[in-house]
Amino acid sequence: MTRIYDRVALIGLGLIASSMYWAIKRGGLVGEVTGYARTEATREKAREIGLCDRVCDSAAEAAEGADLVVLCVPVGAMGAVAEEIAPVLKPGATVSDVGSVKRSVIEAVAPHLPEGVHFVPAHPLAGTEHSGPESGFAELFDNRWCIIVPSDEDTDAEAVATLRALWEGMGANVDEMDADHHDLVLAVTSHTPHLIAYTMVGVADDLRRVTDSEVIKYSAAGFRDFTRIAASDPTMWRDVFLTNKDATLEILGRFTEELFALQRAIRTGDGDHLFEYFTHTRAIRRGIIEAGQDTDAPDFGRGAPRK
Amino acid sequence: MTRIYDRVALIGLGLIASSMYWAIKRGGLVGEVTGYARTEATREKAREIGLCDRVCDSAAEAAEGADLVVLCVPVGAMGAVAEEIAPVLKPGATVSDVGSVKRSVIEAVAPHLPEGVHFVPAHPLAGTEHSGPESGFAELFDNRWCIIVPSDEDTDAEAVATLRALWEGMGANVDEMDADHHDLVLAVTSHTPHLIAYTMVGVADDLRRVTDSEVIKYSAAGFRDFTRIAASDPTMWRDVFLTNKDATLEILGRFTEELFALQRAIRTGDGDHLFEYFTHTRAIRRGIIEAGQDTDAPDFGRGAPRK
Ligand SMILES: NC(=O)c1ccc[n+]([C@@H]2O[C@H](COP(=O)([O-])OP(=O)(O)OC[C@H]3O[C@@H](n4cnc5c(N)ncnc54)[C@H](OP(=O)(O)O)[C@@H]3O)[C@@H](O)[C@H]2O)c1
Ligand SMILES: NC(=O)c1ccc[n+]([C@@H]2O[C@H](COP(=O)([O-])OP(=O)(O)OC[C@H]3O[C@@H](n4cnc5c(N)ncnc54)[C@H](OP(=O)(O)O)[C@@H]3O)[C@@H](O)[C@H]2O)c1
Structure with missing residues (x-):
């Protein structure tokens, strides 16, 4: 399989993040996947079921050194998480998210990100009514759409292309659209x-x-x-x-x-x-x-x- | 299998009636099933696919001599069909229907039925978005509810019990409830x-x-x-x-x-x-x-x- 990123960090370990992890593993798409969830209980559960190669005790620890950081928390929590990880982001890294709403996520996240970090929001149109670290499965995104919403007109084309390749590797069809x-x-x-x-x-x-x-x-x-x-x-x-x-x-x-x-x-x-x-x-x-x-x-x- | 009625007539040959026919056949529940649909096209199609043992060219012809006549037409058409078949109904026969609404069907049908004919309305809670003579299948009612709505307090207990046995034979679970x-x-x-x-x-x-x-x-x-x-x-x-x-x-x-x-x-x-x-x-x-x-x-x- 093609390795698309060396290091990916998943912040939030619920339905979407856990499905991403299993889909990434299935495709052999990433060297190492780190993860973080807010509560100790979720982090414990993740370690127990082998969700993520390494579960970290802070978002910053998980994000540090990652080539791609994906925010997989509720839409209202995106801004605070972005603020927390901003200082440790590696130059040239991509930050993305999976939030169901895009304009407000862009407004909440973009101001925190340092120069030289690419912000490429996305939204996979796939889900179930279940949630939490145990609800994910590798097939969730197969043949479903993932909409990539470049945060502004000069979003780095290569960063977009690489994220697209990851979603395609996880089984999704990718489209681009503006946030509104x-x-x-x-x-x-x-x-x-x-x-x-x-x-x-x-x-x-x-x-x-x-x-x-x-x-x-x-x-x-x-x-x-x-x-x-x-x-x-x-x-x-x-x-x-x-x-x-x-x-x-x-x-x-x-x-x-x-x-x-x-x-x-x-x-x-x-x-x-x-x-x-x-x-x-x-x-x-x-x-x-x-x-x-x-x-x-x-x-x-x-x-x-x-x- | 147990034969429950000797002769059953299905008036209307759409999704519900055709599913009933295939379920009746599957269970060997009835001696002969006659059928009637309003348009020649539907009757032709029914003959072509072997839907009903005998397809008749009028509702009265189908209903004549039947032990059970089931009205499987839209709720708004029930009254007119009841009026048409009333003269040929055999004493002691049961008339039922499968309409999705019960009070108005009772009001439309009951006045037309002669003394000595039992009216036992019913409603199978099963369907698909498809319609017509080719849309039915024997399994439609398996493990679904069928609600029997005795039309008044002195509905003949045996007529109710026999209709219940037919629905159970077609795979349904049966409940009774009043119309409102x-x-x-x-x-x-x-x-x-x-x-x-x-x-x-x-x-x-x-x-x-x-x-x-x-x-x-x-x-x-x-x-x-x-x-x-x-x-x-x-x-x-x-x-x-x-x-x-x-x-x-x-x-x-x-x-x-x-x-x-x-x-x-x-x-x-x-x-x-x-x-x-x-x-x-x-x-x-x-x-x-x-x-x-x-x-x-x-x-x-x-x-x-x-x-
Ligand atoms: N579910 C869907 O159908 C679906 C589909 C497409 C996109 N999305 C989007 O995907 C994102 C995640 O949804 P999900 O279904 O995966 O949710 P989920 O199963 O409920 O998981 C949410 C994760 O976010 C963490 N979290 C919650 N509040 C947080 C906060 N204030 N700060 C930091 N972390 C927090 C939770 O940690 P704890 O477990 O420790 O509380 C949990 O790990 C949401 O933005 C949602 O809009 C969902
Ligand atoms: N579909 C569901 O999900 C569902 C579930 C439970 C109960 N029901 C009830 O079951 C009954 C039949 O529904 P269905 O889904 O089987 O309908 P359908 O597939 O559309 O079939 C209706 C049948 O009634 C005949 N018909 C229509 N109008 C008529 C009229 N004015 N006079 C005489 N015959 C007429 C049609 O004949 P032509 O083909 O010749 O026009 C056709 O054979 C309805 O009362 C409905 O409320 C439906």
Whole structure:
């Protein structure tokens, strides 16, 4: 296999970082991978399961001397971590991240990084509702997209190309996009759908006439994957909505507008409106299948085997 | 295998009816199964693929002499079909249906049925987004719930027991529930989630800045199963919302109320509110897993193999 970096540091050892580690090992892509997590418990667990070649007791220790440092912590924690590791970064090193929101990460991280360090943000579009050091697996990124979002126009082309090679080596397809566009696309395809799923699960739970056990028992009929989404890590999603506020609120505004129109159609018994709307959305689904973006294995967009 | 009925008629030959036929054959549960669909094209297709032992050219012809007639047409068409078959129903026969809404089907069908015919509505909680005579498969109901909703208090106990045996023979677990409660539970677990998914897909499509191809390409990140739901049959879902209006509007009202609270939390940056909400919904998901109602195969609640 091709070695792409000599030394990579993973800061944060949750779902994404642990999947990266196993994918890096599978591909033999890196000489040594160091890791750091905030709590002693996570670091212990990582050592126990052999996650990372070396688990360090501080972010700075893990980042020191690395050719690539990947910030794999919640979006709201990126700035503080960047500040902590900045002094030890080696000249010419690349700093990247895997955060689900890009504009706010760039604003939080970039000011801390010294001259001569390349900042190349990225976002792998792959995940599960599980989290923590034991939730990762080497196949998570296989055939999924990873979006690289160069932090500004003069981002070093070689730094981008090398990071791209790493993600491709981990199985992903790589695209580039600017930060604001990324945040809008993700607000539509991921963030707002997640908020909606959280809301629907909350409603079901509040409705005492439909007992919890019934909602659970009969959840097969369309609701169950809403609960799966709504089981995702609360910290991660809190940070996503706080930091991708504008795009999420914009999409939510449109969503409620459309929902009110459908609600009115139901109330007034306007079957034609409902029928036309549902026919139209059906065509969109056809588009997805024709584009080869879906298979017969429905999985709420995860597509990767799980443990 | 045990023969449960001598003659069963399936009126409507779509996803549910064709799955019933293959499940009945698999179990050797019925002597002869007749079938009828509205269009000549569907009847031809049924004959071509061997769907039903005999495909008839009218609903009355199919229903005549049957011990069980199952109405497998959209909810809004049940009344007219019941009226058409009523004159030929054999005394002591059972009429059932598979409609996704129960109160309105009872109101539409019951008045047409003659004395001496038992009406035992039912609803299998199983489906896919596909429809038509070729979409069915014998395993659709395996380990899924079928809710039997006796139409009134003096529904014949033996008629209920025999229908229950048929559904169990087709692989389902059977529960009984009254019609209004069924409609509320389904509004929560199925109807409202479907409406929400339809809406979200419509929003994504309207948003011209996010090009269609991007929504499709990156739909992996949470949105894709929304498009799958939104590909379901427009007629079926129009009828569901028109006929389960009160329960759907009630749940939608609660949904928008909760969504507005979360939207406000995002706007004001109230991370604690978001975090608490997401932590709470996560617990609900845990309940589902502990209740053994989900597996590691995420599938938006379908759970059955597809063709
Ligand atoms: N999960 C997904 O579906 C997904 C998909 C794409 C991108 N992402 C992004 O990937 C990043 C990590 O997500 P994940 O799913 O891997 O999360 P995770 O499994 O919850 O792991 C998060 C890691 O970050 C550490 N951490 C948390 N708060 C921290 C803080 N304030 N300072 C330092 N370290 C902290 C945690 O350490 P301890 O264990 O010691 O607490 C843990 O090791 C997030 O930015 C998320 O937006 C997630
Ligand atoms: N799909 C699901 O997920 C699901 C799950 C549980 C229950 N259900 C319920 O099952 C019933 C059937 O659904 P399905 O998915 O099997 O539908 P489908 O695949 O679309 O098939 C519907 C069948 O009904 C016939 N039909 C349509 N309109 C009719 C009319 N006005 N008069 C007479 N026949 C008519 C159609 O005939 P042509 O082909 O000739 O037009 C077709 O054979 C519905 O009440 C639905 O609520 C569906």
